[in-house]
């Protein structure tokens with residue numbers, strides 16, 4: 125019996141698609157190509173996930189787990205000879221506990237579905253990112269997603285209380301912890317968070333919820349120098365007493381791109397400042413918080429840290445500010461850009477961007493560069509648009525210019541997107557040989573036959 129027939133016998137005919145049935149499925153929400161695989165299995169329970177993995181391991185078929193297909197580093201790409209395990213039928217929000225402030229969900233629930241469900245309980249799940257409508261919570265955990273509010277709430281890693289994971293051999297490792305503090309031995313769930321499907325398949329999660337904020341203040345400010353941007357971060361964080369929930373920077377070119385046609389957004393501030401920062405504060409006292417927010421901005425003006433400010437006066441204004449920042453799709457106009465998510469100390473950012481601008485000017489003719497990012501977290505996004513038909517030939521020069529200087533600054537080749545296939549050659553820029561050996565040891569221990577998402581993060585085989 126072939127693998128399709130075997131999987132159908134285990135989880136049902138309709139739950140398994142064969143290669144021909146995949147022909148019209150997109151490979152991802154940013155992608156032009158279609159899925160390829162031997163089969164796509166859609167288990168509807170942990171037991172079915174376990175049955176699929178047991179079967180695949182027994183027959184030495186590699187398994188690539190897929191969630192919402194919103195990744196940016198080819199971490200969930202499948203080859204024609206591999207089996208895809210999709211979490212699309214693991215869609216249950218099992219419980220929301222307002223007292224313990226946690227939710228129990230299956231891995232295929234989208235981020236937005238959980239955000240909306242907890243609102244009814246006056247609670248918030250603070251992870252937030254542009255792909256919220258498609259990205260799944262299992263995928264958010266498998267890639268340790270970051271996004272817009274890391275400065276206040278941390279990354280996905282900080283929001284997961286418990287996990288259930290199916291290992292390569294089909295055994296179920298259940299750690300559905302609901303406690304905030306639990307120091308009873310190794311924290312095994314953290315091994316799987318950020319492992320991009322290479323160590324196990326996440327099937328269920330217990331997620332930490334927060335009280336919904338009652339005040340929400342935002343401003344967009346124009347800044348004349350990078351030193352002032354860095355000083356502004358300390359100024360507002362100190363002044364807002366723990367309420368700062370986003371500090372998003374946009375370099376001038378990015379701001380112009382997202383506030384000019386064909387983009388929908390219009391500029392709340394003139395377009396000639398070198399830097400723009402989107403500031404957001406969340407608290408519990410609408411009147412008092414607004415007053416303090418205005419005072420902090422006013423003192424930033426008096427101290428010369430900001431040159432200009434536009435305050436949001438309504439929820440619609442807040443949404444419009446976020447829409448500017450989130451309109452990253454504009455970098456896709458005119459071709460597929462190369463997109464990066466590097467991390468480095470704030471003190472090194474200006475030098476880094478100046479060096480990158482010079483290196484690209486010297487070695488990559490006809491490119492365009494945009495810079496923006498979660499500056500409060502030390503995370504910059506870069507998009508490099510290349511002339512049509514030259515993206516692949518120029519990619520190595522761009523990657524060299526982006527990644528090589530990070531070694532000197534002790535930065536990271538991935539702040540939040542992960543490694544996947546795309547950044548695997550560059551992992552040694554950010555990890556020592558000893559760290560890479562330890563990663564190979566873990567992979568070998570948990571997936572000795574190498575069937576789980578092989579080749580992602582690490583080269584297949586021993587270090």
Ligand code: ZN
Pocket residue numbers: 270271498505540
């Ligand atoms: Zn981001």
